[in-house]
Amino acid sequence: MGATVISIKDLSKSFGKHEVLRKIDMEVKEGEIICIVGSSGSGKSTLLRCINKLEKQTSGNIFFRGKEVRDVQREVNEYRAKVGMVFQSFNLFNNMTVLQNCMLCTRKVLHLSKEEAFDRAIAHLKEVGMAPFINAKPDQLSGGQKQRVAIARALCMNPEVLLFDEPTSALDPEMVGEVLNVMKDLATTGLTMIIVTHEMAFARDVSTRTIFMDRGYVAEDAPPSELFSNPKNPRTREFLSRYLAG
Amino acid sequence: MGLFNFDLNNPQTSIEWMIYLTGKYLKMFLDGTWLTLYIAVLGTIFGFILGYIVGIVQDMKTGLGDNPVKKTLVRILKVIATAYVEVFRDTPMIVQAMIIYYGIRQLGVNMAPVFAGILVTLLNTGAYMAETVRGGIGSIDLGQREGAWAMGMSPMKTMIYIVLPQAFKNIIPEMANTFLTNLKMTSVLNVIAVQELFMAAKTVGGNYYKYFESYLVIAVIYFVLCFVFNKIFNFMEKKLKGKKDYALAVEYMDNQ
Ligand SMILES: Nc1ncnc2c1ncn2[C@@H]1O[C@H](COP(=O)(O)OP(=O)(O)OP(=O)(O)O)[C@@H](O)[C@H]1O
């Protein structure tokens, strides 16, 4: 593994009195594929949203390539341009076509020329098999297609890290596969990814590291081979047995 | 004397009087119509712009790491915006017209009634549009903004490229409505001596003591104006809804 890209130090987050994240420490290295699993409400989404600064942590720090990401809008924008995010609910821009979705931020944030932005958009849309749909609007696509466009859109920014928050949870079962396949392909490119998922088989096969979250803590952090076959924490064991039982 | 046999120099029935008055005071009615349109269009357009600005101000949130000066400024702007919206929504336009017209005169500024009329209309429209804009912005799913923020778009750019275009589309019917309301509401501006349609009817009616007929004439004119604009807006709305299908980009098909 390469150099550290993101490091999270002592990160806590509360909503009112409700402590959702408790003293999270985490290092993300170049090329790592980290899957975060855990039961509903354990704080997985909140952690991802804190990493992308969509949620402001209550305490603790986030460092990107050794430099702290401070709560200053301009710094946050620059940081977010390098740390992409794919949402459970796609969040494609409804007023734009697939192509416009993929070109907006490269034009307005990275200031690419129209030609460069177009070439990038087409290249990444091809990668996810959505290039023929450049003229479609989001509401004309299936869930799986939307999510593939959302992935292409994020890739257009050439992010150093890509965050996924349950990218297949809002999909009909028959569409889960197409999105997971795209993500498996991405995993082979060396892109650093953090993926919150309930797809245990995917986490086991694709991740280089799996994190089990429990009630706001990182309860276990191990290579998938260990975490899935020989979990150390009893709560991990309990969670996995519940999952594998169905 | 049949229905199709008018003696227009000696009008007897109401219809004859309407035609007689229209013919005799054609210029006055046309000028009134023109002025009504002029005030309604300008007042509405500037009112929309004001409404958008005020609505956006009301929706403003202080961003990450803003300095105290900016935070205070935003807070002051919000208070002003809210006060403005409340005052104009909670008082009748006819009273606003009087207060603004005579108030400014008392300050020693001689304002043309037409100008005062446009000012009142735009301030009134702005207050209503601000609420509509705020509602329109609020109705756009937060995910739309987060999708843009997550890729490094600033809140301002997100507003311009993502939120406002979508909010605008939802607001169009309400904007059309506001314009039609304004077209009719200009009639109250006769109280500050604006020579719009209502004033024309009042003058014409007074000359012959034929109020019923002269107001019927302008009722027809108001009706036709509103009817026509309504049809135009409906047509535009349909156009804006756009195509239901899309063309597959076949040149990229084999790369699936
Ligand atoms: N904006 C918010 N305001 C208040 N509470 C919140 C907010 N967002 C999340 N929470 C609470 O924080 C806790 C953790 O939520 P989070 O969405 O991070 O869980 P999760 O692990 O992603 O769960 P899931 O698997 O269901 O997506 C939950 O109890 C949730 O109710």
Ligand SMILES: [Mg+2]
């Ligand atoms: Mg979640």
